[in-house]
Amino acid sequence: MPTITYKCPNCGGELMWSPDAQRFTCEYCSSEFTEEEAKQQSPQAPTAEDEQFDNETDVYICKSCGAEIFCDHNTAASFCYYCHNPVSLSGRLEGKYRPDMIIPFSLSRDKALELFKAHCRKKLFLPFNFLSDSTLEKMTGLYVPFWIADVNVDADITATSKEETSHSHGNKVTVTTRTYDLRRSARMFFRGIPADGSRKIDDDVMDAIEPFDYNDLRNFDMSYLSGFYADKYDVDKLEVLPRIQERVDKAVTDRLLYDMRGHGVPVIKEKRIRLTNTNWRYMLLPAWFMTYKYNGKVYTFALNGQTSKVAGRYPISPAKVFSMAAIIVAVITGIGILFGGVI
Numbered sequence: 002m003p004t005i006t007y008k009c010p011n012c013g014g015e016l017m018w019s020p021d022a023q024r025f026t027c028e029y030c031s032s033e034f035t036e037e038e039a040k041q042q043s044p045q046a047p048t049a050e051d052e053q054f055d056n057e058t059d060v061y062i063c064k065s066c067g068a069e070i071f072c073d074h075n076t077a078a079s080f081c082y083y084c085h086n087p088v089s090l091s092g093r094l095e096g097k098y099r100p101d102m103i104i105p106f107s108l109s110r111d112k113a114l115e116l117f118k119a120h121c122r123k124k125l126f127l128p129f130n131f132l133s134d135s136t137l138e139k140m141t142g143l144y145v146p147f148w149i150a151d152v153n154v155d156a157d158i159t160a161t162s163k164e165e166t167s168h169s170h171g172n173k174v175t176v177t178t179r180t181y182d183l184r185r186s187a188r189m190f191f192r193g194i195p196a197d198g199s200r201k202i203d204d205d206v207m208d209a210i211e212p213f214d215y216n217d218l219r220n221f222d223m224s225y226l227s228g229f230y231a232d233k234y235d236v237d238k239l240e241v242l243p244r245i246q247e248r249v250d251k252a253v254t255d256r257l258l259y260d261m262r263g264h265g266v267p268v269i270k271e272k273r274i275r276l277t278n279t280n281w282r283y284m285l286l287p288a289w290f291m292t293y294k295y296n297g298k299v300y301t302f303a304l305n306g307q308t309s310k311v312a313g314r315y316p317i318s319p320a321k322v323f324s325m326a327a328i329i330v331a332v333i334t335g336i337g338i339l340f341g342g343v344i
Contacts, residue, residue, distance in 0.1 A: 007039040011279040013239040029242055030279045050221075051096025057223050060233070061088040068201055069233045070143075071098075073226045082141040082230070082290055083201055084299065098233055100221045104213055106142060106229065106287040106306040113289040113304050114140060120311045125325070128295055128318040136293060142306065144226070144285035145207065146198040146234035150191075150245045153278040156253045157186045160267035181264045185257040194248055195286075196241035198234035202290075203301045204244070209312030210305040213286050217307060221285070231285055238281050250274050 007016040007025060014029035016039055025039040026032070060071045063081035070078055071094045081088050108116070117140070118132055130136060160183045167176045193215050197207045219225075253274050261267045287306025292299050295316040302313030 007034075009034075011281065012242050013237060029239060030276050032276075032278050051099050054099035054223065055093055055096040058094040058226075060091050060094045062091040063088045066201070069235070070230045071233055072230050073223055075227055076229065078230060080139075082139065082143060083292055085139060085292065085294070094233065100146070100285045101282045102218045103144065103221045103225050103285045104215075104217045104287055104307055105219065105225050107217070108287075108289065108304075108306050108309055110140065110142060110289070113142075113306070113309075116309050117289070117291075117302070117304055117311060121315075124315055126317045126321045128316055129321075131293065131316070137291075139293075140289055140291045142229040143288055143290040144229055144231035145202060145288050145290075146232050147195050147284045147286050148198050148234075148238045148241050148245075149282045149284050150194045150196070150238075151280040151282075152191050152194065152245065152249060152276050154187075154189045154191065154249055154253060155273075155275045155277050156189065156257060157184070157271075157273045158254065158257045158269060159184045159271045160258070160261060160269045162261070162265040162267040164265040179264075183261045183264070183267055185260055187253070187257060189253060189256075191249055191252065194245050196244045196248075198236045198238075198241060198283075199232045200235045202232070202303075203314070206301050206303050206312050206314070207288075210288065210303050210308075210310045213305070213307055218284070225285075229287075234283070238283075242279075245279075246276065249276065 008014070009016055009027035009030065009032055011032045012027060012030040014027045016025040016027055016034065018024075019026040019033075022033055024033040024035055026034075057073055058071045059074060059077075060069055061078040062069050063084065063086055065086040066081060066084045068081050068083045068088075069091070070082070070088070072078060078088050080086065114137055117137075121127060121132055162181045162183060164179045164181065165176055166179075167174055169175075195211060195213070197204060254269075254272065258267055258269075289304040289306055291302045293302070293316065294300075298316070300314050300316050302311070304311045
């Protein structure tokens, strides 16, 4: 008789029976379910919205780097925004990749280019052709796949701290050291923690253009894709869970340590931070995206399509660095000659 397994609806991990809790538990996100709740987590039949999404999207694949992008029937893709090589139509996208929600673009391409140029003009050592028309024509409006988590957290931190005071009595100084044992426990709720679901996009770059304003969230509709591309997620929510946990861990630790202030600098002795429940939403968030090849290396840039925040890893032109160094040497030499002549 085949073994029946249940999947965690919060992260997709496998549910295991816990004799202690008398519930099915998820070892990844610590969620717990009764047997009845676990049985309800069977695969759902495709919805009408899933079928519409399946029928109205075209998927393009880059044979050079393997990237998969999709768009509606009215938007055709001709090149890969990762490696700039041609892409070919590969078919339709399954309804399971249909997002729950979307934040539409607020910035036009012309405005995004204007802001990007202004930002880059402050970078003195960029290659000479970095802001050329041939480079900037590659800037693409891209909806990036994001997993957004709402989590409940149980936290407990114990720490120790020392506080020293000194008193002078004539020539004698008395130092008093007080040691404190500190403990803080809390139940917290975090809403809207993001983690991008694309393996090819630099996580640090995407983190740097946050935050997005969730007040602009709308239920997903195919019409928002018109004229833009979207990346197909290739990192599922179970894989991004450690990134969510890392963010939660830092936020909880910072908050509880802040609450311990007043008795010196606390040093953590023991820490327990557990996610007790996680609710996920799959979203598409807007970014103007560009890659630039220089000396065999690909540099990635992103501009938040809602807030205009820019991030990227910038190439440095050795020729510009050398020219600047030569100018500085020439100026210093000229000043030396001038003052040397006066003396």
